Amino acid sequence: MQTHKAKRVEIIIEAVMEKRLTDALEGAGVTGFTVLPVRGGSGRSGAWSRAGQVSRAGGMSCVVSLIRPEKLDPLLEAAFKVVERHIGVVSVTDCDVLRAERF
Amino acid sequence: MQTHKAKRVEIIIEAVMEKRLTDALEGAGVTGFTVLPVRGGSGRSGAWSRAGQVSRAGGMSCVVSLIRPEKLDPLLEAAFKVVERHIGVVSVTDCDVLRAERF
Amino acid sequence: MQTHKAKRVEIIIEAVMEKRLTDALEGAGVTGFTVLPVRGGSGRSGAWSRAGQVSRAGGMSCVVSLIRPEKLDPLLEAAFKVVERHIGVVSVTDCDVLRAERF
Amino acid sequence: MDAILSLAADNLLSPIILSFVLGLAAAYARSDLSVPEAVAKGLSLYLLFAIGFKGGASVAAHGIDQTLILSLVAGLVLSFSIPVVAFGLLRVMSGLDTVDAAAVAAHYGSISIVTFVAGSSVLTSAGLEGEGYMVAVAAVMEAPAILSALWLIARSGARRAMDGELMREVMLNGSIVLLVGAFLIGWITGADGLAQIESFIVAPFLGVLCLFLLDMGLVAGRGLRQSARLLTPGLLLFGVVMPLIGSLAGLAAGMLIGLSAGGVSLFMILAASASYIAVPAAMRVALPEANPSIYLTLSLGVTFPFNLTLGIPIYLAIARIATGG
Amino acid sequence: MDAILSLAADNLLSPIILSFVLGLAAAYARSDLSVPEAVAKGLSLYLLFAIGFKGGASVAAHGIDQTLILSLVAGLVLSFSIPVVAFGLLRVMSGLDTVDAAAVAAHYGSISIVTFVAGSSVLTSAGLEGEGYMVAVAAVMEAPAILSALWLIARSGARRAMDGELMREVMLNGSIVLLVGAFLIGWITGADGLAQIESFIVAPFLGVLCLFLLDMGLVAGRGLRQSARLLTPGLLLFGVVMPLIGSLAGLAAGMLIGLSAGGVSLFMILAASASYIAVPAAMRVALPEANPSIYLTLSLGVTFPFNLTLGIPIYLAIARIATGG
Amino acid sequence: MDAILSLAADNLLSPIILSFVLGLAAAYARSDLSVPEAVAKGLSLYLLFAIGFKGGASVAAHGIDQTLILSLVAGLVLSFSIPVVAFGLLRVMSGLDTVDAAAVAAHYGSISIVTFVAGSSVLTSAGLEGEGYMVAVAAVMEAPAILSALWLIARSGARRAMDGELMREVMLNGSIVLLVGAFLIGWITGADGLAQIESFIVAPFLGVLCLFLLDMGLVAGRGLRQSARLLTPGLLLFGVVMPLIGSLAGLAAGMLIGLSAGGVSLFMILAASASYIAVPAAMRVALPEANPSIYLTLSLGVTFPFNLTLGIPIYLAIARIATGG
Numbered sequence A, B, C: 001m002q003t004h005k006a007k008r009v010e011i012i013i014e015a016v017m018e019k020r021l022t023d024a025l026e027g028a029g030v031t032g033f034t035v036l037p038v039r040g041g042s043g044r045s046g047a048w049s050r051a052g053q054v055s056r057a058g059g060m061s062c063v064v065s066l067i068r069p070e071k072l073d074p075l076l077e078a079a080f081k082v083v084e085r086h087i088g089v090v091s092v093t094d095c096d097v098l099r100a101e102r103f
Numbered sequence D, E, F: 001m002d003a004i005l006s007l008a009a010d011n012l013l014s015p016i017i018l019s020f021v022l023g024l025a026a027a028y029a030r031s032d033l034s035v036p037e038a039v040a041k042g043l044s045l046y047l048l049f050a051i052g053f054k055g056g057a058s059v060a061a062h063g064i065d066q067t068l069i070l071s072l073v074a075g076l077v078l079s080f081s082i083p084v085v086a087f088g089l090l091r092v093m094s095g096l097d098t099v100d101a102a103a104v105a106a107h108y109g110s111i112s113i114v115t116f117v118a119g120s121s122v123l124t125s126a127g128l129e130g131e132g133y134m135v136a137v138a139a140v141m142e143a144p145a146i147l148s149a150l151w152l153i154a155r156s157g158a159r160r161a162m163d164g165e166l167m168r169e170v171m172l173n174g175s176i177v178l179l180v181g182a183f184l185i186g187w188i189t190g191a192d193g194l195a196q197i198e199s200f201i202v203a204p205f206l207g208v209l210c211l212f213l214l215d216m217g218l219v220a221g222r223g224l225r226q227s228a229r230l231l232t233p234g235l236l237l238f239g240v241v242m243p244l245i246g247s248l249a250g251l252a253a254g255m256l257i258g259l260s261a262g263g264v265s266l267f268m269i270l271a272a273s274a275s276y277i278a279v280p281a282a283m284r285v286a287l288p289e290a291n292p293s294i295y296l297t298l299s300l301g302v303t304f305p306f307n308l309t310l311g312i313p314i315y316l317a318i319a320r321i322a323t324g325g
């Protein structure tokens, strides 16, 4: 099948910053993203789990966005401004996508 | 450790089509896949969130399948037939897997 | 933006083994990981879904860890010891990360 | 007229309506108040189980006669035929194309079980009670409208085969199965069964409904905020006129069969209400080209609140006058 | 015999059994009816808390004597020894290998708290009541069977060390901790405590149980649909015979200790029931080679429904005859 | 003194406290007992809705006077000013830097609605009842403390602009909106509304609170196990002294306004309690450099249990003496 080069950006960010991140992505011209729930994790700031939590404070979200390669830099700039002072991680992978007209 | 080349296919598809997709994957000889819940997202057809939803209509699923490279094309053909008329995205990444005998 | 080469390891493992796996990862010097919930799947041992389940027995977790390339082998060794006798899959992808000092 | 107004006023200031309004307002104010998906589903399971069971227990108590069969048949006929009317109206009143119009039409032929539940509780507080088997009528009215909509599209050229799998999904969707199943359980176990679980399905019922309507307000409000611009005046008008038309069809059916004032009211409510769970899911499968924002916003954002606030008291008043009850 | 049959018939037509049957039927018909995982867990937390608390409050009301200690010891002994019997039976009746047979055996030595809960409510409606501390007996019977199973395997060569971590997980698994904890809270706070939360843990209890059994029916039905082919006639027979054998062991224990008719019934139910939550999780850790479809299908798909429908009335009738109660 | 002790003892042995202790113990023992996130959120929605509604219904029953306005103003003043005191104390008693100290201070100026709920139920069983509008006071006290904390930081140089978006998030966070909304619904629908949903929001209330506190015990216990090492003696002392100071400020406010003994107790409880839902979320946005383990462990692991067990009876006793009620 016909596929097209693209980038898969995965941003794991504090739940309280999720809306700010996706707003920034939209501002940077990103046409789509998907948010996956996150159940727990561990990092330099310790381990955490969502079990039994009510507050959004102790939780992270995972935002996945497939984009055309040329949009990578604006996306990362935008994402970086939001995550800068916050915990979380950003990774970029090469990928191929179907239906490039969607991106 | 000994690893083997494989492909990681990630399909984000409408929840109502999930069963049809996984049936098609099985039909195409895919031996395994994993379904991740999706909490929300945004695309050309607008933004959505599962919060408070009861109907399966407004929701997506994320189906991840690791496969041998030679099975990629049949998988994509099968997946494409299901997603064709529907919203959603398909991406393919190169990866290495442990325990190749499992695929 | 400045990015750095890294590896993205994704381990889909039985929920009952999750804690043992993350303990092993920490033992192998992995500084961070994120756990995603899994809703269902299918493999050689059949299909399963979390719908309506109470026991942790029939369920899987998805552990994602971004690491420096040189830490890949110790991580895989450690992970392998845990998953060895168990169902589940391990995949490794090349990626680029922001803020390498975090890994 | 006065009676309607006072009933409407009472209704508007009831905890269930105000809970819905609170949800709407919170969504409009962009509060992060939200009900987890699992909790919303849990509440809806509870409501379906409770309403089904109580309907069955009521049938066990009052017995049945041929009006049961007639009502089921009438429900089927209404669900099949209302979409045709809705489709025609939409083509006249709105600029929707065939596919979108058919998709919307399917929603209005089908029913909203929460509108039914809310209506039942208004009936109860007005001292009326409908025939218990009306929940079975609600169940049979869920699916046929979908077939009508697909037929409307097929007629206009864009052949769209209803595959067997979709058919099965629609007929056996969770809400129908739970509603009918609980109805049967209530019927079989009767007064004894009801006594055993009354303090679960009767006493806290209205409170649970409040929380569920709060959630529906949140969901409807978020939908409206995002998609209100799609609501042309023609569509908006349709969202208010169509339930009234539906209710008259329900009135006719109920009167012909000879139901009680409560039963006629419930028939009107069912015919007036528009689906927002089962039909949207079926439309995503069968008509992915139809824009979900249109049918969801119309059904959940316009018709549902209209029925909840003004519609139900109106239908009830009309039913009372018509039946002399 | 008549008494058993009429009790069984009453039982079969109760809302809780019919809810389970509804779940089974929905799963078989491949309806998409499902209970969210979080809701199912929430319901099970409620049931454990309520049953534990009521047990404790009942102990506070009736006091305890040495039968408490004897019952706990007997529970331990049963849980340790039943797997040995089950293992032997399985090796004779079925073609299972050592690992699968040991895994299945562990399930039958342990207990199913929902069977216990369902049994308690049948007792209540039959006007009997067991000793309140039987919930503590239920708790102590969860884990020992796992040790027995691992010992059975070690015996047959395939050494399998039970690591300390697994031991801790099993002894402190959530169900045991909540059950015992709620039992202690009920005991400590007694009648006062019960009065405070009665309308939460007593009044709606049976209704909640209905929803939970609906879910169990769905899960069991899906499991059966997928794995029924694994159920050889030998295994099927085992799934029905083993609970009867277990119940007789429970009968013996209860009679020796001198429990009331209710207490003896509960002992029989515990011994007859097979775990489907704690033991499967432990088996996945300790015996990953054992096929979970076998033990889950047998425990949840065969023995659980058998106990729920026929087993409980049978045990109750036998206990009544044996104790003259 | 005796009265306090006996009240404290009664309180300590109530099902709600023991449920919290059970959660703590299970977490310490590393049991896998856990409440799903969705269920915990569902329980908290229920509690907020119920407490808000009952407050509103109580206002509808007793009418209001100018003490309502005065109480709201006093609540605002307390919430703005307590963080300043807390900040000063922290700088003296602990080695926390400006940012961490300000973050902690914000928590103590705000309130914990569960502490309020638990306090209300202790009041009820002691035969007292506070002014119904105290739930509105609770709502207005949530947010101002956050502004104070940011101002404290700005003062010390590290300018930190409170953006409009965060402001909106804080003022319209889900708990405030639901609490105030339910309060208004209760007020509007009054005794009629209450009668309709009483068996949902009144009868099972304490039982639901037990389950929620079990969950809070689990969460607090896990936090403590992970972060107890952060609790220097100075911080620990702060976690116990600060609520006492806060309660005295609440006492002064309540007495000046002339509230009833119940109202004064509730004011003390609000001022003494520390936020663990809304403020942590705001701090993560506004002060990401502040260590969440410190403020969460202190608020949820030290002050919450202190208030729950000893604080509430103490405040109640003081309020009674002070008001002569």
Ligand SMILES: Nc1ncnc2c1ncn2[C@@H]1O[C@H](COP(=O)(O)O)[C@@H](O)[C@H]1O
Residues within 6 Å of the ligand: A012, A040, A041, A042, A043, A044, A045, A046, A047, A048, A060, A086, A087, A088, A089, C031, C032, C033, C034, C035, C064, C065, C066, C067, C102, C103
């Ligand atoms: N190397 C990593 N791989 C995957 N997720 C990570 C990694 N590091 C951190 N995270 C996630 O980000 C959260 C915050 O990380 P940290 O800032 O290191 O405390 C963790 O709890 C994880 O959920």
Ligand SMILES: Nc1ncnc2c1ncn2[C@@H]1O[C@H](COP(=O)(O)O)[C@@H](O)[C@H]1O
Residues within 6 Å of the ligand: A031, A032, A033, A034, A035, A064, A065, A066, A067, A102, A103, B012, B040, B041, B042, B043, B044, B045, B046, B047, B048, B060, B086, B087, B088, B089
């Ligand atoms: N570029 C993208 N990256 C990740 N997910 C996407 C992307 N585009 C669309 N999606 C997901 O697919 C859904 C439907 O997309 P669309 O068809 O563009 O409306 C969105 O709501 C997202 O969940």
Ligand SMILES: Nc1ncnc2c1ncn2[C@@H]1O[C@H](COP(=O)(O)O)[C@@H](O)[C@H]1O
Residues within 6 Å of the ligand: B031, B032, B033, B034, B035, B064, B065, B066, B067, B102, B103, C012, C040, C041, C042, C043, C044, C045, C046, C047, C048, C060, C086, C087, C088, C089
């Ligand atoms: N090829 C695969 N791709 C993605 N997930 C898989 C794959 N194979 C197995 N899994 C996951 O691992 C679980 C156990 O697989 P198995 O050991 O093959 O039964 C499955 O139920 C899936 O959730």
Ligand code: NA
Residues within 6 Å of the ligand: D082, D107, D108, D109, D110, D111, D112, D246, D270, D271, D272, D273, D274, D275
């Ligand atoms: Na209709």
Ligand code: NA
Residues within 6 Å of the ligand: E082, E107, E108, E109, E110, E111, E112, E246, E270, E271, E272, E273, E274, E275
């Ligand atoms: Na047993």
Ligand code: NA
Residues within 6 Å of the ligand: F082, F107, F108, F109, F110, F111, F112, F246, F270, F271, F272, F273, F274, F275
């Ligand atoms: Na405070």
